[in-house]
Amino acid sequence: MREIKYSEAILEATDQCMADDPSVYIMGLGVTDPKGVFGTTVGLEAKYGCRRVLDMPVAENGMTGIAIGSALAGMRPIMTHQRVDFMLLSLDQIINNAAKWHYMFGGIMKVPMVIRLLVGRGWGQGPQHSQSLQALFAHIPGLKVVMPTTPYDAKGLLVSAVEDDNPVIFIEHRWLHGVTGYVPEEKYRVPLGKAHVVREGKDVSLVASSYMTLEAIKAAEILAGYGIEAEIIDLRSLKPFDEETVIGSVKKTGRLVSVDGAWRTAGFSAEVLAATAEKAFKFLKSAPARIAFPDVPTPTSWALANHYYPRAVHIVNTVREMFGKHTLKVEQVEVKCDVPLDVPDKAFTGPF
Amino acid sequence: MNRDTLISLYYDMLRVRMVEETVAELYHEQQMRCPVHLCIGQEAISAGICAGLGKDDFVLSNHRSHGHYLSKGGDLKTMLAEIYGKSTGCSGGKGGSMHLSDLSVNFLGATPIVGGIIPVATGVSFAASMKGEDSVTVVFFGDAASEEGVFTESLNFAALKKLPVVFVCENNFFSVYSPLSCRQPRDRDNLAIAAAYGISGAKGDGNNVLDVYGLAEKAVSYARGGSGPYYLEFDTYRWREHCGPNYDNSLGYRKEEEFLEWRKRCPVESFENKLIKEGVMSAGQAGEFRLKIQREIAEAVEFAARSPFPEVEDMFSDVYAGELN
Numbered sequence: 251m252r253e254i255k256y257s258e259a260i261l262e263a264t265d266q267c268m269a270d271d272p273s274v275y276i277m278g279l280g281v282t283d284p285k286g287v288f289g290t291t292v293g294l295e296a297k298y299g300c301r302r303v304l305d306m307p308v309a310e311n312g313m314t315g316i317a318i319g320s321a322l323a324g325m326r327p328i329m330t331h332q333r334v335d336f337m338l339l340s341l342d343q344i345i346n347n348a349a350k351w352h353y354m355f356g357g358i359m360k361v362p363m364v365i366r367l368l369v370g371r372g373w374g375q376g377p378q379h380s381q382s383l384q385a386l387f388a389h390i391p392g393l394k395v396v397m398p399t400t401p402y403d404a405k406g407l408l409v410s411a412v413e414d415d416n417p418v419i420f421i422e423h424r425w426l427h428g429v430t431g432y433v434p435e436e437k438y439r440v441p442l443g444k445a446h447v448v449r450e451g452k453d454v455s456l457v458a459s460s461y462m463t464l465e466a467i468k469a470a471e472i473l474a475g476y477g478i479e480a481e482i483i484d485l486r487s488l489k490p491f492d493e494e495t496v497i498g499s500v501k502k503t504g505r506l507v508s509v510d511g512a513w514r515t516a517g518f519s520a521e522v523l524a525a526t527a528e529k530a531f532k533f534l535k536s537a538p539a540r541i542a543f544p545d546v547p548t549p550t551s552w553a554l555a556n557h558y559y560p561r562a563v564h565i566v567n568t569v570r571e572m573f574g575k576h577t578l579k580v581e582q583v584e585v586k587c588d589v590p591l592d593v594p595d596k597a598f599t600g601p602f
Numbered sequence: 603m604n605r606d607t608l609i610s611l612y613y614d615m616l617r618v619r620m621v622e623e624t625v626a627e628l629y630h631e632q633q634m635r636c637p638v639h640l641c642i643g644q645e646a647i648s649a650g651i652c653a654g655l656g657k658d659d660f661v662l663s664n665h666r667s668h669g670h671y672l673s674k675g676g677d678l679k680t681m682l683a684e685i686y687g688k689s690t691g692c693s694g695g696k697g698g699s700m701h702l703s704d705l706s707v708n709f710l711g712a713t714p715i716v717g718g719i720i721p722v723a724t725g726v727s728f729a730a731s732m733k734g735e736d737s738v739t740v741v742f743f744g745d746a747a748s749e750e751g752v753f754t755e756s757l758n759f760a761a762l763k764k765l766p767v768v769f770v771c772e773n774n775f776f777s778v779y780s781p782l783s784c785r786q787p788r789d790r791d792n793l794a795i796a797a798a799y800g801i802s803g804a805k806g807d808g809n810n811v812l813d814v815y816g817l818a819e820k821a822v823s824y825a826r827g828g829s830g831p832y833y834l835e836f837d838t839y840r841w842r843e844h845c846g847p848n849y850d851n852s853l854g855y856r857k858e859e860e861f862l863e864w865r866k867r868c869p870v871e872s873f874e875n876k877l878i879k880e881g882v883m884s885a886g887q888a889g890e891f892r893l894k895i896q897r898e899i900a901e902a903v904e905f906a907a908r909s910p911f912p913e914v915e916d917m918f919s920d921v922y923a924g925e926l927n
Contacts, residue, residue, distance in 0.1 A: 275732070301732060307762065312721040312755025319725020322710060323660070325732060339751075346715045347722060354701045355711055356694030357920035391921050415923035 252435060257289040257427040259401040260366075263408035264291065264328065266437040268298050271326060274412055277304040277317070278330030278366070287330050288368070288427050314340035314365070318348050318417075321361045326412060330366040334421070335378045337367060348417040349392030360415045364408070369423045369460070369511070371559070372592040373600040376550035382512035382543070384459075387419040388488040388521070394442055395489040397421040397460040401431040403486055406440025414442060423461040423511070425594040443490030447499070451479035454569050455499040457522050458509040459485040462541075462560075466509050469565035472583055478569060488518055496522060497529045504535035507568050509560075514542035536572045541565055552592040559591075603812070608882050611653055611811050613891055615645040615870045618669045620895050621678065624903065625668075625685065626847035633907065634685045636698035639714075641669040643809075643841035646869035647772050648673040650814025651740060651834075654822050660708045660730075660739040662723040665700050666772075666840070667712035670742050675707035678902045688909035695912045696920065708737075716777070717743065717750030720769070724756040727767035727831075738825045739767045746777035748792050749785060754799075757831070761799040764830035768821045769796070771835040772808060778844045779855040796833035808836030809869040839864035 254262070268274045275298075276291060282305045286292035295303040306313050310331070317327040331337040348361045370380040387395045394416055398404040404422070411418035448463065449470055458466040463484040470480040481499050485492065500506050506526050510519035519540040526538055541560045549555055563584060567577040589596050622640045629638065641648070644666070652661065652673035663670040671681060677692065684691025685699045693701050700714040710726060713719050723741030730737045747753060748771055760767050771792060775782050796803045802824065806813045814836060821832035841861065843850035851858045877883045 307755065307758055309751075309755035309758065312724075312752045312759065315718065315721025315752060316725035316728055316756070316759055319662075319722035319727075320729040320732070321725070322722070323726045323729030323733075325729045342715065342718060343721065343752075346718055347713065351711070352923050353920045354693060354697045354713075355703045356692065356696050357923070358693075358703065358705055359711070360923035362923075394922070 251432045253430045254401060254433050255289070255427065256401040256404050256422075256429045256431070259405035259433045260290040260408060260422065261292065261294075262433070263405040263412070264294065265297070267409060267412040268294065268302065270437070273324055274326045274328065275302040275304070276328040276330065277306045277313070278332075279306060279308060280332060281305060281330055287332060288424070290427070291330070310337050310340040311343055314343040315347065317363055318343060318351070318361055321363045322351065322359055326362045328364045328366060328412060332368055333370050333379050334367045334383050335381050337365070344393070344417065345390055349390045352416070353392060361417050362415045364411045364418045364420050366420045366422060369421060371423065371425055371461070372555070372594065372598070374550045374552065374555070374592070375548065377547040380548040384421055384488055384512060385516060385518045385521070388491070388518055392417070393489060394418045394487065395421065396442060396487045397423070398486060399426065399460055399463040399484050401429065401433045403440050403446070403484075405433050406438050407442065407486065409437055410439045410442050413439070418442070421460065425461050428594065428597060429464075440486070443487045443492055445492035445495040446484045446486055447495065448482040448484050449480065451481035451503065453479045453503055454505040454507060454572065455481045455483060455496070455503045456507050456509060456565065457483045457485065457496055457499075459488065459518075460511055462509045462511040465560070465562045466565060468562035469569070472562060472566050473569055476570070476575075478573065480569065491521065491525070493525050493529070496525060500526050500530040501533045504533050505569075505572055506534070506538035507541060507565060508538065509541045509565060512543060513545050514540060515545050517542050539568050539572065541568055552590060556591040605882055607653065608877060611649050611815060612873055612877055612883070614649040614653065614673050615811060615873065616891055617895050618645045618648065618672050619870050620892070621672060621899060622668060624899050626842065628903065629847040634699075635687060636685060636700070637845045638685065638699045638847070639666040639845050640842050640847065641666050641840070643864065643868070644772060644774060644838045645669050646811040646814050646873070647770065647808050647836050647838060648742070650811045651742075651770055651818045653815055654818045655738065655740065657707055658737045659822075660710050660723070660726050660737060661742070662710050662719050662726065662739070663712040663742040664716070664719055664744060664747065665712070665714035666744070667702055667742070668699070671702045671704065671709055671712065674704070674709045676702065676704035676709045677706075678898065679905045680704065682902045682906035683909050686906040686909070687911065688906060689912040689916065690905070690909040694916065694920075717747035717752045719743065720747060720750075720756045721752045724760050724765060724767055727760070727765040728763060731763060731765055736826055737766070738822050740770055740822075741767065742770050742772060744777070745771060745773040745775065745782060746785065747771070754795065757796055757799045757801055757833070760831035761801050764828065766825040766828070767831045768818075768825050769831065769833045771833070773835055773837050774840045776840070776844070776856065779853070781856070792835055793833065801831050801833050803833030803835070805835045805837075808838030809864075809867045809872070811869060811873050841865065
């Protein structure tokens with residue numbers, strides 16, 4: 251089974267979509283530079299030419315409008331932003347135009363486009379290089395929002411997103427780019443709007459997405475050591491939100507921990523809890539819980555950032571509390587790590 | 603210029619004027635329950651620009667779009683039905699006056715977020731350019747839209763890629779009640795801004811349809827010939843309130859005398875007088891045109907008024923394209 255990196259999976263999906271459909275093009279700052287958006291666009295310009303692989307002016311709102319206009323006229327743009335934070339100027343075009351065009355003109359036109367957003371973390375990314383704004387996008391009717399965790403899903407969801415006739419916000423966590431996993435060489439699709447049960451368990455449902463799914467997997471392994479079998483659901487898509495899979499799991503386990511790599515208040519973790527309270531209330535054996543970022547901007551210093559991001563240990567202790575067990579100390583749970591917490595692995599040496 | 607073109611320019615302006623006056627007249631019935639931004643006084647610009655466009659050329663526009671839509675050939679019945687909120691409207695009642703479109707004539711859409719349509723139109727021309735099509739895209743916007751960042755962002759990209767797009771600024775001196783003097787430095791010159799990006803352009807009299815037509819012809823052939831974008835700006839004046847059917851000079855944000863000066867320069871009446879004086883058309887013919895247009899409008903109003911409203915469940919359709927609906 252071929253294993254490749256998440257970033258290579260993104261590149262392969264883009265390449266295969268461009269090869270199959272001449273209306274697909276990609277633009278964004280740095281897509282043609284030597285690093286190619288962390289390796290996700292390397293080689294595309296040489297293969298498809300500068301007309302379909304474009305670096306662009308630093309004008310996020312205008313360029314998003316231009317992508318929308320081109321989509322109305324038959325193209326399928328993929329836009330990339332190296333950080334979520336950089337694209338906030340383009341919210342006008344995304345929310346007022348891309349999300350509503352199909353609806354406000356009575357369904358006669360469509361805006362097939364993908365906007366790739368990268369969430370930064372670590373090495374002092376700080377307040378304006380690490381925001382996770384998935385809840386903001388998921389709030390808007392007309393947008394679809396996906397955030398794949400595995401290389402397999404990254405490729406399959408990107409293919410589906412490019413082929414979809416709607417604007418799709420495609421969120422990649424920077425720390426996932428280096429993760430490897432099984433990815434078939436041929437083009438395949440992972441459906442938008444379908445969650446994935448990563449691990450089956452009978453005692454508690456851990457509902458996560460993107461990088462936090464990896465923390466949930468670590469937590470489940472630790473919990474198993476204490477006799478608690480966690481079921482892990484990787485949402486993959488926040489919009490459409492696969493409520494059915496989540497509710498089905500909670501009905502089975504009776505316990506829910508919603509794990510979201512974003513702020514707590516009005517975050518997507520709250521949406522998962524709300525859906526559960528509405529549709530699986532009588533199945534709940536204990537109050538559902540959220541694990542999310544504290545409601546403060548990301549601090550830059552690693553001395554602070556190390557305490558900002560929740561990890562497996564926090565998931566483990568939240569679950570243990572649900573079972574009336576005492577919480578564990580960090581050193582009881584985590585193997586002493588040989589790299590600081592502000593990088594995903596030894597290979598990640600900054601600056602970004 | 604041949605007689606047919608002159609007559610059709612006149613007919614087009616007259617038709618837009620009469621439609622807008624009908625909307626104003628019927629608005630108090632409270633059946634058109636959405637904001638309307640009438641273009642009475644500004645008809646020469648849409649007529650002069652659209653007369654030089656082919657059916658395959660694209661037009662996009664802003665909140666004050668009735669004239670642009672009609673001059674491009676947009677269907678009157680579906681426009682009025684849309685304003686009446688009916689299922690037969692061009693957007694099925696989901697858009698209203700501020701969201702008109704007619705794909706049969708490549709009027710791709712109008713949106714009311716100031717400046718928001720400019721990059722979208724630029725993108726439409728970008729697609730045409732990538733696909734090797736020879737269509738030209740025209741985007742109409744007002745003086746205030748030129749203050750938005752996306753205005754210069756679009757100029758920049760259009761110049762960079764030599765896109766076949768014509769930017770048409772209709773300067774009516776007010777953004778709602780805010781005068782140009784509060785919004786732009788006195789010596790600001792959009793032509794110079796366009797020129798700074800290497801974009802050719804011209805200014806003209808927005809109340810003189812021949813002036814508009816002549817400049818449009820030049821701009822469109824320039825863009826179609828692959829020379830890149832073109833910028834046009836026309837001074838004009840909106841006669842009625844920013845939004846709604848009434849006159850609002852009594853509010854005091856502009857002087858009655860200023861309005862009266864502009865009304866003397868009515869684009870429709872002055873052109874009518876000219877054509878009659880020069881023997882291109884008789885007063886009788888003008889009268890016949892009015893009758894013909896009246897009949898067309900009456901029929902369209904009847905269509906709109908009698909059309910059914912959308913069903914409640916229609917609210918939930920068209921959120922997403924494809925299988926979700």
